[in-house]
Amino acid sequence: MFSFLKRQSEQSRIGQIQRLGLFATLQPKELRVINGLLHERRYLKGEIVFDQGEEGQALYIVFGGRVLICRQGEPETGRIAEVAEGSMFGELALLDGSPRSAQARAAEDCLLAALSRADFNGLVETHAVVASKIALQLARALGQKLREHFVAMDARPL
């Protein structure tokens, strides 16, 4: 009767999550917890995932396809980055609800998984160790981006 609620291909999804830097330090049972929190979403080529300036509510993992990160309404001239399969974007939304710094659009048909800030905050309460591992990886990733930014600007980090 409740077969429609059954989990599908949990193992393959966990394998994909494990390959992401943010969750690289998690144990298999911790990955199962994360998998239980993900919302799977499908986007058509050209479809907007979120707008620049919109309040961020979730981090997205690309399970299939590619996502373009660009300035609002400038997919060609305002291109910032392209997120490929097995990568993620919008991770700052896990920290606060500050406005998105760029627009995200599907560069081709995509399969994404969203982890909401609310679920991450819940994780902090119920699985503090898992949440702290993710937070540490997030801090490392942001540090790396900051260093790359300084290098790109030909400036020295503080």
Added chain:
Amino acid sequence: MNGTYLASGPLVWMATIAITTLLLAASAKALFLVVPFLLAIILYYMLYPVVRRLEFNGIGRETAAALVAGGVSLLAIAVLVPTVPWLIGQSVSGEEALGRYLEGGRVLINRTLATLESQFGFLKRMDFSAEVGRRADELGGTFMKEQLAQGLLNAAAQLPAVLLAPFLAFFLLRDGRRFMRMIATAIPNAFFERTIFMFDSVHQTARNYFAGLLKLAVVDAALYTLGLWLIGVSGAMVLGIVAALLAWIPMVGSILGCIMIVLAAATEFPNDPWVVYAAIGMYLSVRFLDTFVIMPLTVGRSIRMHPLPTVLMLFIGGTVAGVPGLVLALPMAGVVSTVVGTIGAIIDDPRLHARHRFSKSLEAKRINADLQL
């Protein structure tokens, strides 16, 4: 939680009050379902951390939910099986005790009135004491014969439905999150982030309210027990627990709790009015502490509503659904205001509608791509 996704204003208030009133009226008609659901939700929020802990230790969600709900059911049976025959045995003496308490209350009123008559001559000339005593006797008799019997019958009628609560709690624990995810799957991409924000707001509101209510009951029960024990009233713990549970019913519960404690003190110390005054003082002090310190720190934080519609909702709840309406009015209004606020914000955002139309056009293009000759 950021509030910029929530619309506010008179329209949102009016819609919240109207929808909550309709839901409360429907609840009054389906009390046999509302009571077990309410208990199941309270059980869910109490047991959810345990299920998460078991899940984290490698036990599947289904098994963890079954273990926890089964464990609670067994515990309830283990407590109820010896308790029910004892309660039945106590029912006669319970009625006697209630009669004794009412008599104690009558004596207290008579003594107080006699003191007043000795102070104010016009009351003596009016034969105020005798008249009030006669009215109190009539009221006490009616209460014992009609109100109490009806109340006990109504409570007994709810008992089978209450047994449904652990069963419902099991399904909430097992499928609640997946059910929410399934609903989120049906939401168009343009509205997805707003929807998960709404789900979280609703979850937080309900969780904070019911968890706050439980914490409040524990603190209240401890304070009442301590206060009554210090005053010297026997059965302090039972009275303290009942008074704390009565406080769950807004407005009416406080009055009933106060009357109960006053009657207990007056019966036990009929010749010492200062004990009764001390009991009243203790009760009012705890209520004061409760209203201005403990409640704002627990339950108050969960209902993000202006005090005006909050009080209005309590009156409406009591009018359309009686005591259950009073209990349900605030959590229901909190949840409805969150849903209405989020939907209002979505309706007010033309960009989201434009994105949704664009997504639909992309989908239509893809579907129709091979239809052109």
